[in-house]
Amino acid sequence: MFQLDYMDHRPLYEQIKEKMKVLIISGVLKPNERVPSVRDMAQSLTINPNTIQKAYKDLEQEGYIYSIRAKGSFVTPINNKIHQARIGGLMPEIDKLVSELAYMNFPKEQLVSRIEEIYGKKEEKND
Amino acid sequence: MFQLDYMDHRPLYEQIKEKMKVLIISGVLKPNERVPSVRDMAQSLTINPNTIQKAYKDLEQEGYIYSIRAKGSFVTPINNKIHQARIGGLMPEIDKLVSELAYMNFPKEQLVSRIEEIYGKKEEKND
Amino acid sequence: MFQLDYMDHRPLYEQIKEKMKVLIISGVLKPNERVPSVRDMAQSLTINPNTIQKAYKDLEQEGYIYSIRAKGSFVTPINNKIHQARIGGLMPEIDKLVSELAYMNFPKEQLVSRIEEIYGKKEEKND
Amino acid sequence: MFQLDYMDHRPLYEQIKEKMKVLIISGVLKPNERVPSVRDMAQSLTINPNTIQKAYKDLEQEGYIYSIRAKGSFVTPINNKIHQARIGGLMPEIDKLVSELAYMNFPKEQLVSRIEEIYGKKEEKND
DNA sequence: GTGGTCTAGACCACC
DNA sequence: GTGGTCTAGACCACT
Numbered sequence A, B, C, D: 001m002f003q004l005d006y007m008d009h010r011p012l013y014e015q016i017k018e019k020m021k022v023l024i025i026s027g028v029l030k031p032n033e034r035v036p037s038v039r040d041m042a043q044s045l046t047i048n049p050n051t052i053q054k055a056y057k058d059l060e061q062e063g064y065i066y067s068i069r070a071k072g073s074f075v076t077p078i079n080n081k082i083h084q085a086r087i088g089g090l091m092p093e094i095d096k097l098v099s100e101l102a103y104m105n106f107p108k109e110q111l112v113s114r115i116e117e118i119y120g121k122k123e124e125k126n127d
Numbered sequence E: 001g002t003g004g005t006c007t008a009g010a011c012c013a014c015c
Numbered sequence F: 001g002t003g004g005t006c007t008a009g010a011c012c013a014c015t
Helices: A010-027 A040-047 A050-062 A079-101 A108-126 B011-023 B038-045 B049-061 B081-103 B107-127 C012-025 C038-045 C048-060 C082-103 C110-126 D010-027 D038-045 D047-062 D079-101 D108-126
Strands: A065-068 A071-076 B065-068 B072-075 C067-068 C072-075 D065-068 D072-075
Touching: A010 A050, A010 B081, A040 A050, A050 A065, A065 C072, A079 A108, A079 B011, A079 B081, A079 B107, A108 B081, A108 B107, B011 B049, B038 B049, B049 B065, B081 B107, C012 C048, C012 D079, C038 C048, C048 C067, C082 C110, C082 D010, C082 D079, C082 D108, C110 D079, C110 D108, D010 D047, D038 D047, D047 D065
Parallel strands: none
Antiparallel strands: A065 A071, B065 B072, C067 C072, D065 D072
16 A cells, blocks of 8 residues: 655654555545555555554544444544644644745745645536 | 643754754844854753754754854855755755645645745845 | 764764764675664663664664664664755765865876775665 | 854864855955064954964964964965965865765766865956 | 663764 | 763663
8 A cells, every 4th residue: 555664763653654544635545535554554565553553543632533442543534623622732733934034035925826726626526 | 932842752962953053044144144053052952062063963954053163153144155955955845845735736826826825025134 | 882082072972973884885784773762872881871762863863773762773774865965965075075075186187086986885785 | 353252063173174164265354464573363253372373383284374383373375385285185075075975966066066166266266 | 682762961973 | 151072871662
């Protein structure tokens, strides 16, 4: 499904979280679809299952997946309540980044058009 | 100047970096203005000078301050070459955040107006 | 693996960096091979682990090694992206040296043959 | 004559040495021409005269200038004996740089042509 | 057991 | 007095 980058300084579970998010956001994994089991993913990445467990637990808290005991984990459908909390946590981060870019005279127009583009891709998928 | 939060899980030098960035971005510390010496800040925060040194060194690499041996540390004037590299490193982060917000159906208009606001504050200062 | 020269005026971590670079460039340490752990090297040189850490961190920034928490440090395979940046930083240095040699009437042919020789050794290793 | 860069981490006298070398190598300062007095340069750069003194002393040792008591300092004519020693000291540095570039697969041809160019400029001046 | 962070206290080069 | 380097010894996060 994906590979780990050992050059990356973040903990492995952070990388796994990110890769999973990309798969979900990009639509490769669709709402209510089953994601690989902890054991399978641990085996295919040849790392400790605890590391996967930790990543899945975080993803569940951030509203990306939900798990059903003895059945597996599944992609959370959008517009879930939990997403609102997640969005609230994301706003300070985006503020920080934008302030930094503004300070360094990064053109606002360029930033906005970048956002338009990302939102545009999403629209396409929804068609 | 500011206080540290010992409940925060991040390393102290990360917190110091963040607080300093806010002071610089918000214009409290102006370009070429002198920032507190390593020793002074260590004393006022009652932590070890090495921790400050580490924070200052990182801030220097990210283009926020520059240090001169035996003279002190100063705020880097904007439009410095090093800022371009920093901006390059920031773009993937902003892309990731925006993708996440788009996925969660956060309204694009709200995001753009938030950006307008932050850039607006900057304009005011420049007046 | 190597010894430190306490008569040398440079900081210890600079010496360590240089020796490590020689080992890597000469091929004694091969790509993706593990280098001694921070603690082991500190013990074998009878200096403080922090000094090694500093050297390793710098070597990582210059593209010679990469570190994985809880796993160890390893030699970076060549043709990595980070090398391009490093090369860019090296060019002004080489220009300065060559200008100086040219000014002192050091024969160009001798300089070029010296370069041929160094590149030649590299070819041999690749065979 | 030139300006100091306080962003540069090297000691001031190192920068002064480098700038003076450039002036001499580029031919702006000609053999046996008088270089600015310690006092004048200290005044124009608004730094401590000791710093200039240190730079001049080093330049003399490296064969770039010679000083006559009560008369001032002058540019050393080329092909002086002292230059041979300097060249000897430069060779290990160039070897180190070239090894590093070779290791990172920097094309030999590109390096050689760069050298040709630098030597070429020197020829022009001698015409 | 590994790399990363932190403290306390020291010395050095530079200006 | 300033930033930079170093030591000794400790604790933490991660695998």
